[in-house]
Amino acid sequence: MSLESAKSFFERIQKDDDFRAKVKSFKDDKKAKWDFLKKEGFDFTKEECDKVKSEYVGKISDEVCKQAAGGHHKFPWQPGSGSDSWS
Numbered sequence: 766m767s768l769e770s771a772k773s774f775f776e777r778i779q780k781d782d783d784f785r786a787k788v789k790s791f792k793d794d795k796k797a798k799w800d801f802l803k804k805e806g807f808d809f810t811k812e813e814c815d816k817v818k819s820e821y822v823g824k825i826s827d828e829v830c831k832q833a834a835g836g837h838h839k840f841p842w843q844p845g846s847g848s849d850s851w852s
Contacts, residue, residue, distance in 0.1 A: 771809035771817035774802065779821075 778785050784805075791798035809817075 767809060768813050768817060770807050771813045772820075774807045774809065774814070775817055775821050 778788065787801065788798060791801065
């Protein structure tokens, strides 16, 4: 698990329309979404992702963030999202 993996995720979700669409396709199935991300080579903790996410605030459009989070404004692990982890 690493900060570099989390950074790579945010960079890819921002730039790769096909990848973003695939992540979005999982909607509320957080386990399937996380399994897909692991298969794609991403491996980071909630804490690592939170740290990197703070670096991207203002750099990633709200729409990209919504798609990455399955159509919600919050990422799956944020307070109020109904889950505290990807799985």
